[in-house]
Amino acid sequence: MTKTPIITARDVDVFYGQKQALDKINLEIPENKVTSLIGPSGCGKTTFLRCINRMNDLVDICRVEGEIKIADQDIYAANVDVVALRSQVGMVFQKPNPFPKSIFDNVAYGPRIHGLTSSKAEMEELVEWSLIKAGLWEEVKDRLQETGTGLSGGQQQRLCIARAIAVKPRVVLMDEPCSALDPIATAIIEELIDELRKNFTIIIVTHSMQQAARVSQRTAFFHMGNLVESGPTKTIFTSPKDERTQNYITGRIG
Amino acid sequence: MTSTNTSFLKGQAHLTKRHRAETRFQMMGRFAIALSLAFLIFMVGSIFWQGKSALQTHQIALKLDLSAKNVDPADIRSARFDAIIKAALRETFPDATKRAEKRKLYGLVSTDAGFELRNQIEEDPSILGGTQIIWVSASDDVDIFSKGQIDRHVPESDRRLDDQQIGWIDNLAENGAIKSVFNTKFFTNGDSREPELAGILSALVGSALSLSVCFLLSFPIGILSAVYLEEFAPKNRWSDIIEININNLAAVPSIVFGLLGLSIFLSTFGLPRSSPLVGGMVLSLMTLPTIIIASRASLRAVPPSIREAALGMGASPVQATFHHVAPLALPGMFTGAIVGMARALGDTAPLLMIGMVAFIVDVPKSFLEPATALPVQIFLWADAPERAFLEKTSAAIIVLLLFLVLMNIAAIILRKKYELRF
Numbered sequence: 001m002t003k004t005p006i007i008t009a010r011d012v013d014v015f016y017g018q019k020q021a022l023d024k025i026n027l028e029i030p031e032n033k034v035t036s037l038i039g040p041s042g043c044g045k046t047t048f049l050r051c052i053n054r055m056n057d058l059v060d061i062c063r064v065e066g067e068i069k070i071a072d073q074d075i076y077a078a079n080v081d082v083v084a085l086r087s088q089v090g091m092v093f094q095k096p097n098p099f100p101k102s103i104f105d106n107v108a109y110g111p112r113i114h115g116l117t118s119s120k121a122e123m124e125e126l127v128e129w130s131l132i133k134a135g136l137w138e139e140v141k142d143r144l145q146e147t148g149t150g151l152s153g154g155q156q157q158r159l160c161i162a163r164a165i166a167v168k169p170r171v172v173l174m175d176e177p178c179s180a181l182d183p184i185a186t187a188i189i190e191e192l193i194d195e196l197r198k199n200f201t202i203i204i205v206t207h208s209m210q211q212a213a214r215v216s217q218r219t220a221f222f223h224m225g226n227l228v229e230s231g232p233t234k235t236i237f238t239s240p241k242d243e244r245t246q247n248y249i250t251g252r253i254g
Numbered sequence: 255m256t257s258t259n260t261s262f263l264k265g266q267a268h269l270t271k272r273h274r275a276e277t278r279f280q281m282m283g284r285f286a287i288a289l290s291l292a293f294l295i296f297m298v299g300s301i302f303w304q305g306k307s308a309l310q311t312h313q314i315a316l317k318l319d320l321s322a323k324n325v326d327p328a329d330i331r332s333a334r335f336d337a338i339i340k341a342a343l344r345e346t347f348p349d350a351t352k353r354a355e356k357r358k359l360y361g362l363v364s365t366d367a368g369f370e371l372r373n374q375i376e377e378d379p380s381i382l383g384g385t386q387i388i389w390v391s392a393s394d395d396v397d398i399f400s401k402g403q404i405d406r407h408v409p410e411s412d413r414r415l416d417d418q419q420i421g422w423i424d425n426l427a428e429n430g431a432i433k434s435v436f437n438t439k440f441f442t443n444g445d446s447r448e449p450e451l452a453g454i455l456s457a458l459v460g461s462a463l464s465l466s467v468c469f470l471l472s473f474p475i476g477i478l479s480a481v482y483l484e485e486f487a488p489k490n491r492w493s494d495i496i497e498i499n500i501n502n503l504a505a506v507p508s509i510v511f512g513l514l515g516l517s518i519f520l521s522t523f524g525l526p527r528s529s530p531l532v533g534g535m536v537l538s539l540m541t542l543p544t545i546i547i548a549s550r551a552s553l554r555a556v557p558p559s560i561r562e563a564a565l566g567m568g569a570s571p572v573q574a575t576f577h578h579v580a581p582l583a584l585p586g587m588f589t590g591a592i593v594g595m596a597r598a599l600g601d602t603a604p605l606l607m608i609g610m611v612a613f614i615v616d617v618p619k620s621f622l623e624p625a626t627a628l629p630v631q632i633f634l635w636a637d638a639p640e641r642a643f644l645e646k647t648s649a650a651i652i653v654l655l656l657f658l659v660l661m662n663i664a665a666i667i668l669r670k671k672y673e674l675r676f
Contacts, residue, residue, distance in 0.1 A: 055566060060489060086568035093566070097559035099578060109577070110567045160563070167568065 006031040006170065006201050007052065012066035014047050014056065021047045023225045025066070029218070031170075034193060034202045036212035036233070039222035040248065045205045048222070049173050052203065053089035054082050070171065087114050090164035094176040096156035098148035098163070103140050106148040106159055107131060110167035126166060133199070134162035135192050154185025161192065165200065172196065174204040178211065190215050209249055213237055221245045298655070305648030311437035311450060312392040312400045314363055314426060316342040318371070320382050327382050330375055335368035339390065347422055358419055362426075364391035364450050391439075392432065394449035394642035396423055400432060403641065414641065440649065444615040445631065449642030452635070454650055456617045460530055460610070460625030461599060461657075463618060467534020468541055468598050473591050475538075476545030480587070483546070484553040485575045504543035511539045512607030520608060528609040528624035536604045541594035548590020552583040585669040592665035596658050602629040628654045 005028035014022040022044045029035050037045040047056065054075065056062045068075050075085055087110070098106050107127045110116075117123040127144070131137040136158040140151070148159050157177055164172055174193070178186040193202060193215045206212050212219050213233060220230035221244075229236060229245045240246045318338055325333040343359050344350065350359040364370075367390035375382060395414045398404055400423070410416050415423070426432045443453025487493045515536035519525045525532050556579050564574035605611065611630050618625035626634070628650065635647040 053566065055562070058562075058565065083568050083570050086566060091566035093559060093562060095559060097557075097563040099560065099563065100582065109564075109569075113567070113569055113573055113577075163563075163567065 005029055006071055008069045010067040012068060015063045017061040021225055025227045027220055027227055027230055029203060031201050032197055033218055034197050034204060034216040035218045036216035037205045037220050037222060038209060038212050043222040044225045045222045046175055049175055049203060049205050052173055053086050053091055087167050088169050089171045090169040092160050092164050092174045092177050095180050096153055096160055098156050098159050100147060100149050102145045103148045104144040107162050107166050110163060114167055130162040130166040133165055134158045136162055154181050154188060157181060157189060171201045176205050176207060301648050301651050304645055305652045307401050308440060308645040308649035309437055310434050312397045312432055312434055313389040314392045315387050315389050315431040318342045318386055318388050320386050321384060325382055327379060335371045339363060339367050361393055362396050362422060364393050365448055366391055366451050391450055394640060397450055398642050399423060444617055445613055449640045449646060452646055454653055456614050457626050457628045457631035459617050461627040463530035463621055464533035464537060464627055465595060465599055467531055468537040469595060472538035472541040472545055476542050477549050477587055480546045480549030480553060481575060481580060484550045500543050500546050504547055508540050508601050509603035511536055512604030516607045526622050528612050529622045530618060530625045531621040532608050533605055533610050536608055537598040541598050544594035545591050549587040552586020556582045585672045588668045589665050592661050596661045599657060600629055602633055605630050
């Protein structure tokens with residue numbers, strides 16, 4: 001790695017009540033690259049993803065120990081404002097979840113609450129920029145006032161991506177963004193992810209190893225709450241060091 | 255499929271049994287619905303049948319001497335209108351000679367007839383200065399006799415009107431001096447001891463004032479409690495205890511809330527007895543649990559993905575709640591509130607405890623004046639001895655039911671209007 005990583009996790013433990021979900025995770029995530037987190041169901045990859053923007057705070061019984069730094073700032077420090085953190089670390093969820101409002105309002109909501117624009121024209125420009133970046137502009141530019149929930153599944157997910165990048169975060173987290181989509185919509189989103197990494201650091205949780213191989217430059221393999229192996233995607237898929245990784249990518253476990 | 259043994263569809267005997275159970279269950283369901291519908295139709299039908307006659311009332315035409323001798327055009331109010339009417343009655347029916355007979359004769363017209371005459375003259379003074387035919391309200395006995403609710407074939411001692419009075423009424427009817435008109439007094443008057451004067455307005459206004467107090471108190475408090483408990487409060491033993499208590503409060507008999515209001519609002523705080531303010535406060539005690547439970551249920555029905563989406567954008571919990579979750583839950587909250595209010599509109603017991611059972615003639619003009627409410631008015635009239643109050647009771651029930659229907663329609667419209675699909 002030539003540059004210093006944007007996110008570093010040191011000895012991260014996560015507990016749900018008495019149950020330990022993550023055990024001593026150490027991971028570095030480079031800037032402007034796509035990092036995929038893979039592993040069998042229940043391995044803790046989504047839990048780790050949700051630690052990065054502190055969405056786990058919403059779960060009462062969840063406890064996070066260790067240290068996660070983004071751009072050298074400990075995001076679990078006492079003085080960190082979660083609202084500010086989440087404006088820098090956006091998230092796209094497994095199931096498309098646009099607000100039941102107009103397409104325009106969906107994208108404009110983030111900039112509006114964070115006060116990113118000072119005029120209506122500026123807001124319109126930002127919404128257009130976000131929708132272009134999310135590859136949705138051509139399809140919706142004539143019907144921005146229609147409700148976002150009326151779009152198709154793939155379009156809804158791209159709307160959610162546009163909504164996430166409208167606040168110009170540094171990191172975008174994606175939690176199995178294509179698992180509810182058909183192969184064509186998936187292909188469009190994968191292309192989009194490759195395009196987006198020029199501006200954003202992307203971390204994607206996926207069940208599909210082909211998808212990880214296609215979209216990511218780096219891959220981390222989780223198994224039963226442990227980070228087994230991480231490194232350049234090509235290395236992980238062609239010459240994994242750990243036997244568990246090898247078994248998983250060849251389909252013997254998982 | 256004739257032979258069951260060789261068929262690949264095994265277990266046919268069992269299958270027919272299942273089908274029969276299915277049919278049986280559906281039949282029972284249909285029967286239950288038919289039965290409850292029949293009861294409903296019977297109840298509403300009989301109320302309408304009895305109440306519809308209260309919308310009509312009868313008037314009697316009298317030939318009145320309105321010359322300057324009786325009414326001074328310069329000083330109309332000094333005239334003795336009752337005496338003019340009585341004189342006209344005596345003239346029409348000279349056979350009433352004894353005191354008792356005269357009293358029976360005077361009883362043909364309403365005690366309000368003098369005022370009605372005065373009002374007609376004041377409205378149109380040109381009728382003064384000669385003999386005029388004027389219509390005035392009949393008494394309640396004449397009214398219900400004309401509606402056929404007094405049977406002339408029962409023995410004289412068992413009916414409200416004796417043979418002589420019936421003779422007079424028949425005479426008036428033959429001469430076209432009795433007519434049926436729309437009963438406006440029922441909608442413009444307050445309560446009265448005289449059935450022909452009794453109206454529903456004061457009870458209606460009392461109910462409206464109480465309900466507005468109830469809504470203004472219970473809707474914001476209920477919704478904010480629900481939002482806090484559902485979205486912000488930590489889930490621990492205390493919130494469990496609060497939840498159980500709210501659920502139990504919704505099932506507490508309303509008269510208990512009346513007693514609570516009596517001891518706290520009246521005895522401790524010294525608020526005015528019988529007032530819509532206290533009535534509304536007591537009703538809101540009763541409505542609050544309903545609103546809180548309905549609002550929490552509709553908040554819970556909002557998909558968690560909406561909450562996550564907003565929080566993931568960096569919205570604060572308050573922003574996520576009020577920008578996204580609460581608007582989606584609002585239709586459900588409205589429905590809960592209106593259901594609670596409808597229950598409050600129809601409830602009598604708590605109002606009895608705080609003195610809203612008083613005999614109120616005047617229409618209340620403020621939240622602090624003594625008032626009564628629709629269901630209490632129904633209770634009072636149902637208790638009154640006069641035969642004529644029977645139809646009033648039914649008519650008041652119709653008005654109450656009408657308001658309940660209106661509130662439910664409002665609930666449906668609000669729900670349809672604000673319902674968002676997601």
